[in-house]
Amino acid sequence: MITLTTDFGFAEPFVGQMKGVILSIAPKASIVDLTHGIRAHDIAAAALAIGTSYRYFPEGAIHVAVVDPGVGSSRAPIILEACGSYFVGPDNGIFTLLKRDCSEGIAWRINSRDMALDSPGNTFHGRHIFAPVAARLELGQSPSALGKPFDGMVTLPFPGPAREGCELRGEVIHVDVFGNAITNIRVTDVEALRGVSRGALVAEAGGERCPLVGYYAEGVSGPHALVNSDGYLEIFLFEESAALRLGLDAGSKIRLTGDS
Amino acid sequence: MITLTTDFGFAEPFVGQMKGVILSIAPKASIVDLTHGIRAHDIAAAALAIGTSYRYFPEGAIHVAVVDPGVGSSRAPIILEACGSYFVGPDNGIFTLLKRDCSEGIAWRINSRDMALDSPGNTFHGRHIFAPVAARLELGQSPSALGKPFDGMVTLPFPGPAREGCELRGEVIHVDVFGNAITNIRVTDVEALRGVSRGALVAEAGGERCPLVGYYAEGVSGPHALVNSDGYLEIFLFEESAALRLGLDAGSKIRLTGDS
Amino acid sequence: MITLTTDFGFAEPFVGQMKGVILSIAPKASIVDLTHGIRAHDIAAAALAIGTSYRYFPEGAIHVAVVDPGVGSSRAPIILEACGSYFVGPDNGIFTLLKRDCSEGIAWRINSRDMALDSPGNTFHGRHIFAPVAARLELGQSPSALGKPFDGMVTLPFPGPAREGCELRGEVIHVDVFGNAITNIRVTDVEALRGVSRGALVAEAGGERCPLVGYYAEGVSGPHALVNSDGYLEIFLFEESAALRLGLDAGSKIRLTGDS
Numbered sequence: 001m002i003t004l005t006t007d008f009g010f011a012e013p014f015v016g017q018m019k020g021v022i023l024s025i026a027p028k029a030s031i032v033d034l035t036h037g038i039r040a041h042d043i044a045a046a047a048l049a050i051g052t053s054y055r056y057f058p059e060g061a062i063h064v065a066v067v068d069p070g071v072g073s074s075r076a077p078i079i080l081e082a083c084g085s086y087f088v089g090p091d092n093g094i095f096t097l098l099k100r101d102c103s104e105g106i107a108w109r110i111n112s113r114d115m116a117l118d119s120p121g122n123t124f125h126g127r128h129i130f131a132p133v134a135a136r137l138e139l140g141q142s143p144s145a146l147g148k149p150f151d152g153m154v155t156l157p158f159p160g161p162a163r164e165g166c167e168l169r170g171e172v173i174h175v176d177v178f179g180n181a182i183t184n185i186r187v188t189d190v191e192a193l194r195g196v197s198r199g200a201l202v203a204e205a206g207g208e209r210c211p212l213v214g215y216y217a218e219g220v221s222g223p224h225a226l227v228n229s230d231g232y233l234e235i236f237l238f239e240e241s242a243a244l245r246l247g248l249d250a251g252s253k254i255r256l257t258g259d260s
Numbered sequence: 261m262i263t264l265t266t267d268f269g270f271a272e273p274f275v276g277q278m279k280g281v282i283l284s285i286a287p288k289a290s291i292v293d294l295t296h297g298i299r300a301h302d303i304a305a306a307a308l309a310i311g312t313s314y315r316y317f318p319e320g321a322i323h324v325a326v327v328d329p330g331v332g333s334s335r336a337p338i339i340l341e342a343c344g345s346y347f348v349g350p351d352n353g354i355f356t357l358l359k360r361d362c363s364e365g366i367a368w369r370i371n372s373r374d375m376a377l378d379s380p381g382n383t384f385h386g387r388h389i390f391a392p393v394a395a396r397l398e399l400g401q402s403p404s405a406l407g408k409p410f411d412g413m414v415t416l417p418f419p420g421p422a423r424e425g426c427e428l429r430g431e432v433i434h435v436d437v438f439g440n441a442i443t444n445i446r447v448t449d450v451e452a453l454r455g456v457s458r459g460a461l462v463a464e465a466g467g468e469r470c471p472l473v474g475y476y477a478e479g480v481s482g483p484h485a486l487v488n489s490d491g492y493l494e495i496f497l498f499e500e501s502a503a504l505r506l507g508l509d510a511g512s513k514i515r516l517t518g519d520s
Numbered sequence: 521m522i523t524l525t526t527d528f529g530f531a532e533p534f535v536g537q538m539k540g541v542i543l544s545i546a547p548k549a550s551i552v553d554l555t556h557g558i559r560a561h562d563i564a565a566a567a568l569a570i571g572t573s574y575r576y577f578p579e580g581a582i583h584v585a586v587v588d589p590g591v592g593s594s595r596a597p598i599i600l601e602a603c604g605s606y607f608v609g610p611d612n613g614i615f616t617l618l619k620r621d622c623s624e625g626i627a628w629r630i631n632s633r634d635m636a637l638d639s640p641g642n643t644f645h646g647r648h649i650f651a652p653v654a655a656r657l658e659l660g661q662s663p664s665a666l667g668k669p670f671d672g673m674v675t676l677p678f679p680g681p682a683r684e685g686c687e688l689r690g691e692v693i694h695v696d697v698f699g700n701a702i703t704n705i706r707v708t709d710v711e712a713l714r715g716v717s718r719g720a721l722v723a724e725a726g727g728e729r730c731p732l733v734g735y736y737a738e739g740v741s742g743p744h745a746l747v748n749s750d751g752y753l754e755i756f757l758f759e760e761s762a763a764l765r766l767g768l769d770a771g772s773k774i775r776l777t778g779d780s
Contacts, residue, residue: 001283016523016554030287033275038271049272052273056387069759120747121751124749124750217330226381261543295530309533475591477589477591477595488641489639490641
């Protein structure tokens with residue numbers, strides 16, 4: 001199985017062309033779109049989407065990620081084998097969370113000269129390099145047949161929250177399509193804080209108190225917080241956009257404290 | 261075959277994750293996106309999309325619908341067997357048109373405790389309950405193995421038009437991507453009106469006369485009406501948005517009368 | 521394999537319904553979305569998407585294209601066999617580039633009376649005619665069993681650039697999702713110009729000099745031009761929208777000259 005994550009949107013035929021290339025080489029491949037709505041050139045957002053998603057796919061799945069402003073430059077095209085999966089894309093930090101969360105990972109630099117489709121230009125390695133490489137992995141070729149061992153992968157900073165007494169200080173890392181603001185505070189952080197706090201936990205975001213509840217419909221008036229199904233603390237407003245109403249975006253500061 | 265209908269948009273990896281869960285359990289499942297562009301939390305719009313679409317899929321198809329603001333609350337997760345198909349989703353009215361249009365339907369309340377994937381939170385039953393349940397139906401498990409008989413499904417009002425002499429009074433129920441305004445007046449209503457009217461039928465929408473024609477290119481200047489391929493009366497403007505020009509939205513009043 | 525290209529967007533269930541129809545007839549068909557984000561009624565944009573994409577799919581692939589404002593009128597529904605592929609859609613110019621680029625092509629007018637699904641209206645031939653026809657081609661039926669030989673296909677003008685001495689005069693034919701402005705100047709035109717010019721080539725677009733480079737990251741400050749992976753000259757601004765900054769849209773004039 002092959003998944004695709006890009007910033008190509010849905011208005012261009014780019015993703016369809018990648019699928020055509022894959023299916024020309026591996027006609028029985030099952031291809032799943034993870035998302036093509038990553039903001040243009042936002043490598044960190046793609047890293048987060050892949051880092052929270054690969055675990056829902058079968059072992060051995062091949063995850064192709066193409067947010068690639070450096071296409072054609074000296075940045076390496078790579079294969080990463082980690083957490084029982086393969087990841088194929090540019091070495092620009094897009095696989096940072098795999099490096100962090102998987103106990104071991106081995107990378108290869110793709111031998112582009114042998115792998116690439118013929119092309120008059122150098123603007124679309126998703127179609128000319130990553131798609132054929134994913135198809136060959138799908139056919140059972142080993143990464144070592146497609147590239148050479150590669151060290152020193154680029155990583156992006158994904159800082160966790162800081163704890164000070166009964167308070168966690170974190171930040172928004174993503175605003176989702178519903179306007180929910182997902183933070184870098186994890187369920188384990190929340191549990192640790194709960195262990196040392198008296199009373200209920202309350203988040204503060206955009207200057208507003210956001211009491212911690214269990215599910216969306218438990219907080220129908222005013223902003224609230226919950227631990228979402230990915231295990232991240234999330235600020236929400238029932239059936240509205242918390243991000244719009246509280247002025248939150250990636251980087252906005254969040255606090256979570258024991259109620260005083 | 262499994263179809264998916266959600267309000268998740270295409271910018272998040274949510275739909276891709278659901279597919280990963282389904283294919284991890286039922287690797288050969290054929291999955292079709294019905295639409296993920298339902299307006300956030302608009303249960304009635306999802307009900308309409310599913311109610312007009314299921315008939316185009318093979319018998320036995322499994323239709324998963326996730327527009328679910330009540331996720332995590334006491335609202336029931338259900339399977340509905342109706343019209344030769346299965347429908348899987350929250351009991352919030354999203355399957356109203358199946359209850360109305362299928363002569364018989366049987367529902368089960370999903371046994372979430374046994375069916376749900378492990379999750380630290382309660383924000384995404386599409387991934388943690390509905391996807392695995394759909395996959396098990398696809399593998400041939402019976403609904404009665406996945407839940408208990410369930411009565412009293414929630415339904416939403418979908419009122420039909422009112423007829424008074426030679427006039428039908430209805431309303432817009434959906435504006436499509438082209439700006440066509442689809443109404444709750446059905447082809448059978450139109451035929452009944454034609455039977456009692458003299459002369460051509462004319463719709464009135466947004467204060468404008470909209471003569472009834474047979475296809476779009478037959479009404480190239482000014483607003484017109486036609487019966488569309490789903491059997492609904494539709495107000496259109498050739499290669500333009502009738503909704504924008506006539507100020508129409510869901511709920512706007514429409515009349516259809518015999519020309520005087 | 522069947523691909524789909526439409527202007528239906530992703531908010532409606534139209535594409536999903538077409539897939540349901542196809543899979544009801546040809547259950548094992550592999551269906552790929554080429555794009556559904558063609559601007560409403562923009563036949564030329566669909567022609568370009570198909571004309572640059574079909575070559576990435578296996579021989580024998582069936583490409584369905586539905587940008588069809590004339591649906592229901594006398595415009596012919598056709599099958600075109602060209603370049604080792606099948607193309608199915610309305611005869612409105614949407615297959616112009618295949619006629620131009622493939623040395624031979626044979627067309628059939630689809631026998632709609634036999635092929636169409638029952639329908640109360642005439643607004644959606646994608647679902648009622650083109651989908652079932654594509655499914656039957658996928659099952660191995662020959663075009664001559666589905667229609668009659670057809671001559672005189674509609675074509676749209678896709679003018680190439682004009683060369684005058686050391687200068688090419690062309691225009692923008694498409695602005696992509698990143699804001700790159702793709703022109704009608706091809707790699708062969710560029711090579712021919714290079715053969716008669718001294719010094720580096722420079723494009724002029726929106727009143728700005730755009731030096732020709734090899735890949736995006738080679739032109740990180742100010743607007744530049746390159747030959748993209750489809751072999752078209754493209755005006756870009758690194759990680760920004762050249763179209764927005766230089767005021768470019770389809771039809772904007774572009775010059776490419778030998779540096780003086």
